[in-house]
Amino acid sequence: MRAQWDGPDSDQRAATAETAGRAMEKNQALVDLLTRIADVAQPSAVDALVTDAIMAFPQLDILVNNAGVYGPIGAIEDIDWAEWVAAININLMGTVYPCRAMLPHLRALGHGKIINLSGGGATNPLPRVSAYAASKAAVVRFMETLALELEGSGIDVNAIAPGALATRLTDQLIEAGPERAGASFHARMRKIRDEGGTPLEKGAALCVYLASAASDGITGRLISAVWDPWPQMKNHWPEVKSTDIYTLRRIVPRDRGQDWGD
Numbered sequence: 001m002r003a004q005w006d007g008p009d010s011d012q013r014a015a016t017a018e019t020a021g022r023a024m025e026k027n028q029a030l031v032d033l034l035t036r037i038a039d040v041a042q043p044s045a046v047d048a049l050v051t052d053a054i055m056a057f058p059q060l061d062i063l064v065n066n067a068g069v070y071g072p073i074g075a076i077e078d079i080d081w082a083e084w085v086a087a088i089n090i091n092l093m094g095t096v097y098p099c100r101a102m103l104p105h106l107r108a109l110g111h112g113k114i115i116n117l118s119g120g121g122a123t124n125p126l127p128r129v130s131a132y133a134a135s136k137a138a139v140v141r142f143m144e145t146l147a148l149e150l151e152g153s154g155i156d157v158n159a160i161a162p163g164a165l166a167t168r169l170t171d172q173l174i175e176a177g178p179e180r181a182g183a184s185f186h187a188r189m190r191k192i193r194d195e196g197g198t199p200l201e202k203g204a205a206l207c208v209y210l211a212s213a214a215s216d217g218i219t220g221r222l223i224s225a226v227w228d229p230w231p232q233m234k235n236h237w238p239e240v241k242s243t244d245i246y247t248l249r250r251i252v253p254r255d256r257g258q259d260w261g262d
Contacts, residue, residue: 162203
């Protein structure tokens with residue numbers, strides 16, 4: 001199942017979804033495939049998508065929230081406010097609401113996996129891409145909160161940072177130019193485009209791991225596909241679970257070797 005934002009370039013995205021669907025159908029391991037185009041920022045569209053998916057696959061127990069946009073690029077006082085709000089609706093509400101819509105079904109099953117795509121915007125300030133940065137940080141804190149709400153339910157909730165990918169979002173930043181995107185960030189995006197960035201397979205492999213029984217019990221964490229030793233995470237889960245490893249937390253002076261503050 002593939003859900004996408006039904007925005008200004010929705011025709012192009014619909015064609016992309018159909019192409020992806022046909023490619024997946026060639027995989028002999030897949031028994032069936034359902035392709036739908038949906039605006040994840042619209043609750044009614046998400047409700048319809050979830051209903052169709054559950055009707056087609058009654059034992060559906062995995063939700064991956066991957067739809068996202070950068071939003072307007074530029075200084076906060078210069079960008080179009082409506083576009084900024086729209087980006088928040090897609091990236092944040094378009095993650096939260098699908099989780100909400102799927103939860104009754106997952107609770108009834110007694111198990112499930114929810115995987116939210118985050119990224120560098122969650123852990124680093126991104127000047128001139130503020131809607132993206134703010135929404136991705138919010139996605140991670142929502143993930144942590146939802147994981148606690150679902151404690152004991154058999155439903156694991158995590159977020160992943162797939163790495164610096166060369167995608168249409170990279171092209172969007174490059175097209176915006178160094179004046180709007182910022183010289184250093186623009187140069188970084190050009191380098192990612194020219195060198196290929198992180199292979200898409202790395203993030204996909206982490207998604208597969210978190211969707212599988214091999215990761216049962218691992219929940220409430222932001223995991224990097226590139227930097228974290230996630231294939232061995234089950235071995236270290238007791239230590240991780242009892243700490244704030246792989247979470248968003250406030251840093252205080254003593255965390256950085258200072259002798260003042262709490």
